[in-house]
């Protein structure tokens with residue numbers, strides 16, 4: 001049988017399917033702590049955005065870019081956003097410096113269908129507050145607590161491969177009440193050694209877009225190097241883009257390829 005007529009192995013079909021429709025991910029970071037705090041710089045020498053982007057870049061079905069606050073239009077021009085399926089957001093001390101024009105632009109793209117993954121202190125970002133329409137406030141304590149994120153929806157694509165919980169040896173404490181609208185899906189709930197609990201992984205729909213908030217990631221701890229945290233963010237980028245059917249198809253292909 002000529003080579004071209006041979007049936008392709010099924011794994012090759014899955015791989016080709018994934019590569020034929022790459023998800024375009026942009027990782028946005030305010031990129032301030034890493035340049036002023038040696039502890040943060042030691043964990044994230046190239047910035048939190050590069051630490052978040054690195055595991056995503058290993059996936060053949062992703063096209064990954066980064067953007068930071070100091071770039072023109074914070075790296076989020078009309079063209080950049082038009083070429084983004086999923087935007088990941090990390091910000092903390094410079095929320096107020098993010099231009100309202102850019103926030104309105106990102107919000108519009110979410111309503112049009114772009115996925116948005118908001119991490120940790122991004123709960124107080126202008127974009128998250130605008131989309132939630134709530135205070136987004138919470139209780140917090142600078143701490144070295146152990147955090148355990150209990151997996152409430154093991155069958156959910158974002159929780160795929162996570163098992164019953166994620167344990168982080170040291171993290172900042174966030175506690176309830178968290179000023180958010182009731183989530184469409186609550187995927188993780190955190191427990192801290194101080195006894196507090198927190199809704200730490202939740203999704204909402206706004207317009208045609210989907211939003212996932214994921215709590216861990218205080219800058220003075222190496223949280224984004226933790227394989228399970230990387231896995232959740234990797235899962236979320238697929239879940240948050242395009243249609244539900246397409247994201248599930250993506251997930252099935254990736255899981256089969258990993259076997």
Ligand code: ZN
Nearest residue numbers: 121172218219
């Ligand atoms: Zn923090």
